Amino acid sequence: MTTPPLSPVRIGALAPLTRPGWAEAGSHLLAGMTLAVREVNAAGGIDGRPIELLVRDTAADPQRAAAAIDELAGLGVVAVAGEYHSVVARSAAARADALQLPFLCSSAVLDALTEEPTEWVARLCPPQSRGWRLFADFLHDKGHRRIAVATQPSVYWAAGVGLLRDQLRSHGDTVTELDLNALDPAAVCDELVNHRATALLLLAGHPEPVVSLVKAVRADYRLAELQLAAPAGQPEFAEWAASLGVDGTAVPFLRYLPETLTPLGTRVETSLREELGGAPSFVALEGYDTITVLTAVLRTHGLDRARIAGAWASVAVEGTRGEIRFTRTPGINVWQWTWPPIQIVDRDPAAPNHFRILHTG
Secondary structure, three states: OOOOOOOOEEEEEEEOOOOOOOHHHHHHHHHHHHHHHHHHHHOOOEOOEOEEEEEEEOOOOHHHHHHHHHHHHHOOOOEEEEOOOHHHHHHHHHHHHHHOOOEEEOOOOOOOOOOOOOOOEEEOOOOHHHHHHHHHHHHHHOOOOEEEEEEOOOHHHHHHHHHHHHHHHHOOOEEEEEEOOOOOHHHHHHHHHHOOOOEEEEEOOOOOOHHHHHHHHHHOHHHOOOEEEOOOOHHHOHHHHHHHHHHHOOOOEEEOOOOOOOHHHHHHHHHHHHHHOOOOOHHHHHHHHHHHHHHHHHHHHOOOHHHHHOOHHHOOEEEOOEEEOEEEOOOOOOEEEOOOOOEEEEEEOOEEEEEEEEEEO
């Protein structure tokens, strides 16, 4: 008599896979998670039960993410993982907390992921305050004293502006905010000249309005010495290079990689390169690490949601970018990996597909 297969262990996966979400980031995140699930299942799954990933496209919509959490909870997932956009992840985290459903956030940095402290949510990527303050110090150390930020209305962008402003002003630097809803690219260029800005930070969506703004700045002879920068990491992805070419080089940004990957990371990077048909971003590695952490928790603590949430403090897992441990961090209301590696890099003008490491922190 044939033994029936064991029922799968269901994990929900959130990612922006269609516009207006950053679909390329979502596809990298999902590729990392999918690869990890495939490897876990090939090694016997969770006590012989395969993991089944239930994927939901958030399309950068917070309400859609909250609805997905409700649906996934009803489908019996033991946990939810993923998401790239911070405002979307905040909505998902709030709903997961209300439903007492474990949520491991892969790639959304907003400090205030939840309004109140919660035991149900953990995060792999560093909080915005850590990376963006490092970025502000980098600009100051490079001699920039008059910085402009081109921004759009958003909780995420507003939080970034606040962090940059506070850190730069603590050094005595000036910060000028330029509202991209009120100014077209030509008007932004005029404002940059008027304010004698030496650096412009791009705190806005890709492809638009960022692509048009970058092209306008690069074409303006008055701004030949202006430093463009994008702390949110838009230049990480191939879509940036394809849309801007050499204009998109020499634009520093944050990414969450060590100088040298772990042996696991090296192997995973090779597999993801084949999967994606190109170099995997750090977001793909965050996706892989997310499933690696959840697998370790499930194998040790079982499938009960409360036991999973109660296990964040005991996690000690070797990921693609180092050992992952979660702690309670002052000012952060979720369990936080302290700390993921951080780099400031840019694309090399001489070889746009090559990244130059400018600073590590």
